[in-house]
Structures are given as C-alpha cells and as structure tokens.
Amino acid sequence: xxxxxxxxxxxxxxxxxxxxxxxxxxxxxxxxxxxxxxxxxxxxxxxxxxxxxxxxxxxxxxxxxxxxxxxxxxxxxxxxxxxxxxxxxxxxxxxxxxxxxxxxxxxxxxxxxxxxxxxxxxxxxxxxxxxxxxxxxxxxxxxxxxxxxxxxxxxxxxxxxxxxxxxxxxxxxxxxxxxxxxxxxxxxxxxxxxxxxxxxxxxxxxxxxxxxxxxxxxxxxxxxxxxxxxxxxxxxxxxxxxxxxxxxxxxxxxxxxxxxxxxxxxxxxxxxxxxxxxxxxxxxxxxxxxxxxxxxxxxxxxxxxxxxxxxxxxxxxxxxxxxxxxxxxxxxxxxxxxxxxxxxxxxxxxxxxxxxxxxxxxxxxxxxxxxxxxxxxxxxxxxxxxxxxxxxxxxxxxxxxxxxxxxxxxxxxxxxxxxxxxxxxxxxxxxxxxxxxxx
Numbered sequence: 232x233x234x235x236x237x238x239x240x241x242x243x244x245x246x247x248x249x250x251x252x253x254x255x256x257x258x259x260x261x262x263x264x265x266x267x268x269x270x271x272x273x274x275x276x277x278x279x280x281x282x283x284x285x286x287x288x289x290x291x292x293x294x295x296x297x298x299x300x301x302x303x304x305x306x307x308x309x310x311x312x313x314x315x316x317x318x319x320x321x322x323x324x325x326x327x328x329x330x331x332x333x334x335x336x337x338x339x340x341x342x343x344x345x346x347x348x349x350x351x352x353x354x355x356x357x358x359x360x361x362x363x364x365x366x367x368x369x370x371x372x373x374x375x376x377x378x379x380x381x382x383x384x385x386x387x388x389x390x391x392x393x394x395x396x397x398x399x400x401x402x403x404x405x406x407x408x409x410x411x412x413x414x415x416x417x418x419x420x421x422x423x424x425x426x427x428x429x430x431x432x433x434x435x436x437x438x439x440x441x442x443x444x445x446x447x448x449x450x451x452x453x454x455x456x457x458x459x460x461x462x463x464x465x466x467x468x469x470x471x472x473x474x475x476x477x478x479x480x481x482x483x484x485x486x487x488x489x490x491x492x493x494x495x496x497x498x499x500x501x502x503x504x505x506x507x508x509x510x511x512x513x514x515x516x517x518x519x520x521x522x523x524x525x526x527x528x529x530x531x532x533x534x535x536x537x538x539x540x541x542x543x544x545x546x547x548x549x550x551x552x553x554x555x556x557x558x559x560x561x562x563x564x565x566x567x568x569x570x571x572x573x574x575x576x577x578x579x580x581x582x583x584x585x586x587x588x589x590x591x592x593x594x595x596x597x598x599x600x601x602x603x604x605x606x607x608x609x610x611x612x613x614x615x616x617x618x619x620x621x622x623x624x625x626x627x628x629x630x631x632x633x634x635x636x637x638x639x640x641x642x643x644x645x646x647x648x649x650x651x652x653x654x655x656x657x658x659x660x661x662x663x664x665x666x667x668x669x670x
Contacts, residue, residue, distance in 0.1 A: 318468040320594065321378045323607050324670055327596040330606065331468040333515065334377035335549050335571060336370065337588040338385045339411065339419075341403040342577035346395055348620040349406065360391070363410035366575060369622045369631050370590065373611065374415035376669050377592050378466040381473065382411050382419040382574065383517070383551050384448075387426065387433030388440050397577075399481075400428045405440040412444040418464060420517045422450030422477040422492045424552065431486045450475040450517075451491045458489040461506045469513050469595065469603060472506035474499050474545075477519035478531070478552070494520055494531075496538040503544035513546045513595050513603050521553040521570055524582050526650050528557055528569040540565045546603060547593055555584035556650050559591075559610070561659035566593060566608050578617050587643055588613045589651065590624070592664055608656075609664035612647035614640070628665040 319325035322332035346361055353362035374380040386401035388408065396402040411419065419441060427434055434451050441448045449462035463472045476492040476499055485491050492498075503514045516539050522529050528536070528550075536548045540562050549568035550557065557570030572588035579585035589610055596606035611626045616634050623634035625644045634640050651661070 320466070320468055321376050322592060322594050322669065323609070325594070325596060326606055327598065329468045329597045330594055331378045331466040331471070331513070332376075332592055332594045333471060333513075333547070334374060334380040334590065334592045335515075335517075335568070336380075336382055336590050337571035337574035338383050338551055338554065338576065339407060339574055340385050340554075340576040341401075341407050342397045343395070344577045344617075345575065345620055346404045349404065352619070361404050361406040363404075363407045364413050366620055367410055367414045367622055369613075369624055370574075371414045372630060373590055373592065373624075373664070373666055376666060378468070379418070379464060379471055380416045381515075381517075382416045383423075383519075383571075384408070384411075384419040384421050384437065384441070385423045385425055385551070387429045387437045389429075389433075390436065401425050402429050402433060405436070408440045408444045408446060412446050416446060418447035418449075418462065418473065420450045420473065420475040420519075420551075421448050422475050423519045424477055424479055424481045426451050426477065426491050427480055427483050427485050431490070434485075434490060449473050449492075450477070452489060455487065455489045458492075461502060461509055461511070463506060463509060463511050469597070470511045472503070472509075472511035472514045473517060474502045474506065474514065475517040475519070478521075494518060494535060496535050496542075499535075499539060500542040500544055503539075503542065507544065512597075514544055516545045516548040518548065518550045519552045521550065521557065523553050524555050524584055525553055526555060526557065526584070527653065532569055536560075536567045536569070537562060540567065546595060546605065549591065554582070556587055556589045556612075556647050558654040559608070559651050559656035559661050560654040561656065561661070564604070566605055566661070568610075572613075573615070574613075575622055576615055577620075578615055583646075586615050587647060588615075588622075589647065590664070608661045610651060610661065611664040611666065612644050614643050624666075626663060626665060628667040630666050 318329045320330040320332050348366060349361035349363045352365045353360050386403050388405040389395050389402040391405055395404055421437060435453055438448060438453055447462055447464060452458035461472055463470050476494040478494045480491065499516055506514050518535060521532050539545045539548050547566050550570050553570045554573050555570060556572040560567045568591050573585060574588050576585060590613060591610045593605050594607035595603045597603050611624050613622055613624050614634050616623050623631050625634050625640040
C-alpha cells in the first residue's frame, strides 16, 4: 500500500478550579451556539468567536450605582456582566469551565471479506445490499461519549452496485460511509496514498457519497476553490478545525495539483493560521505517512509533527498509514499520536499488528486567558475479529465482552500499551480509556 522510507514529559499546567475560573472569566460572555455544524471557508468570523464573547475595545467599566462623587448627579448602572455558561462536554469530568472532546480512529480499510460480511449481515436482518453497521457497532459507545468523532476513509468508493475492488487499486462499497454516519461519526479525512486509485471519478464519487450521508470531509477536493477552504466544526463549546495531508499517492499523479493535500509542514501551518483567523479555537493536524507495519515513527513523521507543534498553531497531531499502532508523544506540551493502526480491515495472516488499532479521545479545556489545551488523553486498544467480522475493543474493562479470548485480548492490549507508551506517553498523563467508567 506504499511506504515512506527514512527514520527519524511534559506536564500539564496546574488546573484552575471551576469557581476561580468563573471569576476570572467574569468579563466574558457566554459561548454562542450549540450542536455541531461545519463550515468550509466562507467569510471570516471574528477570532475567538466561539471562545469568550468579549465586549467592545475598552471592555466593561466598573459598576457605578448610586450618585456620582459630586452628589449632584447620577450615573446609570452598568448592565450586569453575563456569567459564562459551564460547558463540560462529553467524556471525562471537565476540570475547567468549558471542555470539548474529540475522538479519532484508524483506517477504514475495506477488503473483500468485509463487504462479503456486510452482505451476510444485511441478509440476516432481511435487507438487501450491504450493511456495515454491525462491523462498526462496537465503536458507537465510544463515539457517543465524545463531542466530535472523525474517521479516516483511506480509499475511494464505487457505485453502490459495484463492481468493487480491493488492494492494490481500491474501489470499495460506498455503504461503509452510511454506516460510519450511523454509528456517530461526524467527519472523515480523505487524503491517503490511495485517494486517486480510481482517478478523478473515484475521488468525486467519494466526496459526493460523504455529502449524501451528511459527513463532513477534508483532504481531497472537487474544485480549486473547495481546496482553499478549511473544515471547521462547531461543538457545544468550541470550533474545531482539521488540517490533513498525505505523503504521496503511490506514484500516481492527480489530474489537478489541488485535488489532494500533500504533506508539507509550511502549507499545513499556513492553513492552520487561516483556520485561526476564521475563528477556530482548536486545530488538529492529521498526517498520512510512515513505514508500514512498524512500531515507531520514521524521521519524516517526527520532523513534520514537531514542526507543526513548534508553529504554535496546533492542539493535536495524529497519524495514519502504517497499518500498525505507533507511540504517543507529548512534545512541548502538545500530544502527537503517531499512528492509530487499522480501524477496520481484513485479517492478515502475516502481520498481527495489521489486525490491531487504536481509538483515541482527547479532551480540550479552556483556561482563564481563553486558550484551549488538552486536559486529558485516553486510548482504547482494538482488534478485528472474524466469523463474523467485527471491530472489538480489548480495553481492560471489555465493554463488548471477550473479543478473541481473554488471553489473546490481554496479549493484544499489552502489546499495544508497550508501543503506545514507548515515547513516554504514560508519564506525561496518557491513559487507557475505560468507557464503562465514564461519567
């Protein structure tokens, strides 16, 4: 599926209790809006529009009830300062006044055995066609306990009736997109080394199907104007932007250079700056790069990820491509999730790591200055099981029961933990996500 050659503990700030933060924010208005909406480019919103609602340039004056100092006149009392609305968000308890959580998962990599399973699942429920919901259903509980869930659709999709094709030139059933929406995803990234496996027609089909399902997307585009937009999504507490790019296209050339976002740190940083200007509170970077089936990031992954963090524009960097779980690093106070492995895939008899994945949920909180930083990072290990094919969490709390078996599940969990923590993630505060113990 194409490889990229080459090789290449910070503590969180002391949390301010909610009451103290409320006092510090007493000059701020409540966050406007709720629900989840998205915008692609469009007119620039005021910076921080979804953070603190501020007054005019001079700010509010002190309250002055009663008479003036001369005793001969009176001044109108200043209007009461709005109290910031606590917005804890989904997931863990919010340690500050406002929080939002984002969940990311590994590749949606559909092979023949998976669409055969989807056909069987549809028939079992008396439906025609393909039903991928049972395959993904184990993720639903995790997604439901997050404010925003983003998938990675690695391949182009065909028309609903096919013909379908898997590796090396993918053309997979579009029903996987509807199923992703059904279990709760709100957006998908689409830039990968397989994005133009089926040329412009495949790229257009994929984006059209995402639109039809109501899933937002970024990474590949239909028009040059669309490529200049920024995906920004509104959660109840914040605007979240996603910037994505891939290292390559397996030697293929797009019909137009703007059709797929290619990996380049300065370009991604410029997009992040644009996102901030459009009002994004939180900016995520998704990188499709690395050496396949390895257990560590290569030199280019680290170089790009560190450059993005050093820019000061990104709140989280995460990655795909290697089909294996990679370490999590806390670099200068910002989390880098180098590789999420496979979300769904056909079982490989050769690479155990191919059958494993990582689900990561990051909670972001807003401090007294209005700045958003990660306040929690939790991860859940997963495995693909067969007969029937299902995504299954092997987290310690076993929310779906045994996946392969208690001993095999523990081996997968321990192997994943060893990789995840290889760059100091545990010491920096990352921990296993036990969904059954969420508030």
